[in-house]
Amino acid sequence: MVVQNINSIFNHSCKHRWFRAGLLRSVTLSWKNLVMLTTLLTAVTFLSNCAVDPVTGRTGLMLMSENEEIQLGTKTDQEITKEYGLYDDRVLTQYIADMGHRLGAVSHRPQLPYEFKILDTSTVNAFAVPGGFVYMTRGILAYLNSEAELACVMGHEIGHITARHSAEQYSRGQLAQIGLAAGMIISPTFARLGDVAQLGVQMLFLRFSRDNEREADDLGVEYASRAGYDAARMGSFFETLERMHPDSEKGGLPDWFSTHPNPEDRIGAVRRKAAEWRENLTHSPYTVGEETYLKRIDGLIYGDDPREGYVEDGVFYHPVLRFQFPLPEKWRLANTKDSLRITSPQNDAAVIMGISSVKDSREAAEIFVKKTGAEVYSSGAERVNGMAAFAITCSIRAEKGVLGIRAYFIEKDGRVYELIGFSAAGRFKGYMPLFESSIGGFKGLSDPKKLDARPERIRVVSAKTSGSLKQVLTSLGVPQGRASEISLLNGKHPEDMVTAGTSIKIIQR
Numbered sequence: 001m002v003v004q005n006i007n008s009i010f011n012h013s014c015k016h017r018w019f020r021a022g023l024l025r026s027v028t029l030s031w032k033n034l035v036m037l038t039t040l041l042t043a044v045t046f047l048s049n050c051a052v053d054p055v056t057g058r059t060g061l062m063l064m065s066e067n068e069e070i071q072l073g074t075k076t077d078q079e080i081t082k083e084y085g086l087y088d089d090r091v092l093t094q095y096i097a098d099m100g101h102r103l104g105a106v107s108h109r110p111q112l113p114y115e116f117k118i119l120d121t122s123t124v125n126a127f128a129v130p131g132g133f134v135y136m137t138r139g140i141l142a143y144l145n146s147e148a149e150l151a152c153v154m155g156h157e158i159g160h161i162t163a164r165h166s167a168e169q170y171s172r173g174q175l176a177q178i179g180l181a182a183g184m185i186i187s188p189t190f191a192r193l194g195d196v197a198q199l200g201v202q203m204l205f206l207r208f209s210r211d212n213e214r215e216a217d218d219l220g221v222e223y224a225s226r227a228g229y230d231a232a233r234m235g236s237f238f239e240t241l242e243r244m245h246p247d248s249e250k251g252g253l254p255d256w257f258s259t260h261p262n263p264e265d266r267i268g269a270v271r272r273k274a275a276e277w278r279e280n281l282t283h284s285p286y287t288v289g290e291e292t293y294l295k296r297i298d299g300l301i302y303g304d305d306p307r308e309g310y311v312e313d314g315v316f317y318h319p320v321l322r323f324q325f326p327l328p329e330k331w332r333l334a335n336t337k338d339s340l341r342i343t344s345p346q347n348d349a350a351v352i353m354g355i356s357s358v359k360d361s362r363e364a365a366e367i368f369v370k371k372t373g374a375e376v377y378s379s380g381a382e383r384v385n386g387m388a389a390f391a392i393t394c395s396i397r398a399e400k401g402v403l404g405i406r407a408y409f410i411e412k413d414g415r416v417y418e419l420i421g422f423s424a425a426g427r428f429k430g431y432m433p434l435f436e437s438s439i440g441g442f443k444g445l446s447d448p449k450k451l452d453a454r455p456e457r458i459r460v461v462s463a464k465t466s467g468s469l470k471q472v473l474t475s476l477g478v479p480q481g482r483a484s485e486i487s488l489l490n491g492k493h494p495e496d497m498v499t500a501g502t503s504i505k506i507i508q509r
Helices: 006-010 031-050 066-084 090-105 138-143 147-162 165-186 188-192 194-206 210-226 233-243 266-280 290-297 361-372 425-439 469-475 480-489
Strands: 115-119 126-129 133-137 310-312 315-318 323-326 332-335 340-343 349-355 375-384 387-398 401-412 415-424 456-462 503-508
Touching: 066 115, 066 126, 066 133, 090 115, 090 147, 090 290, 115 138, 126 147, 133 138, 133 147, 138 233, 138 480, 147 165, 147 210, 147 233, 147 290, 165 210, 210 233, 210 266, 233 266, 290 456, 290 503, 323 425, 349 425, 361 375, 361 387, 361 401, 361 415, 375 401, 401 425, 415 425, 469 480, 469 503, 480 503
Parallel strands: 115 133
Antiparallel strands: 126 133, 310 315, 315 323, 332 340, 340 349, 349 415, 375 387, 387 401, 401 415, 456 503
């Protein structure tokens, strides 16, 4: 999984640069600026008063229309699918989409053009963006154990959309930016802080409030119940999540609790809400759908897919692109469809890999320098393990200071690989040997064993005998050291009793 265009990482990402244009050179408000400030605040008041929450019917803060929500969602969807990639299983994707559309039809906003997608990542998460886009990772699908659980999680994400939680965060961000604009009109000192404050505004998208989560839980239960599913199973999945210990240092897409904070008494609350809907609705019986769901995910890739790159004994291997290179000891790797980045333990240096849009190493280097405005200290053609390359040492002036850069552009199999090591200029000399040893170790991969790396997959089998789940797993050939992991995958504990013939998820290559 490698980034297609590395240059954008070094470009300034801040939008709305007019905030820093120096609208005033003094602290005195001119008539023109007073009119601008009044107009901004009036617009906020008018738009806020006109927004009606589709779920509660109450008036609330909203600075974007439904069409703008859809436009924002469409743009965000393009970025998400590019970075994380879609899971290649047409039948499973259609199954997820069909259920999602049934849930959307009974939601508070059935008119939205909902889209449901599976992201090709092992991270356990699900999320939604404004306008009707809902994403399930294959990681979270692995830990669900029934259609009812799936319906509740998808209903929860649809709830974030129908209650306009993300759109509200966006509106608050816009309001903060308007506030910044007003402040910058008044104070040149405030204007100089604009970029930092806007970065904080962008962070609003990373995490919902606990109140948002409670409302999404309630809506997830409601939508699943209205669609005929046993919504009490939502509590079972939350129990599984609470037993998990996500690796926060892994990088890439965040896990469930990083984006969905846990409200107090969450499990009890969803079960009580499910009981209330059972009394109010006439579905009988409510669908659980364990066997149906397990049949659908039989064969699902589990964990990281080594075909997209894996680390073994301190070396990164990519079987599909047939290359390898060593990693500095204890550095962390973040590997997605759109980026490969290794970061120092102190977070003060990194190496980024990408593929250039051109096929000549010198041309790729020239494009990099031009786009980043780098000041080049040395450059020249080289050979890296027999491959033609072009190397440069340069510096780039970034928002927070000057970066020292050691970059190689290496030609292999009709592509130019960009490997760029960087750190703060003051520490660059100390990191230079690590950059050279890691990047300089880039070479082709020909070892048949490394090339033949295959992912683990979920396989659904029947328990041969009755007994504890641990005993059943042992009879199925599951290594003793993985009994707890596989038990959690099934939403059970190792000591839970299982009857013969019960469908069980195990892991096989």
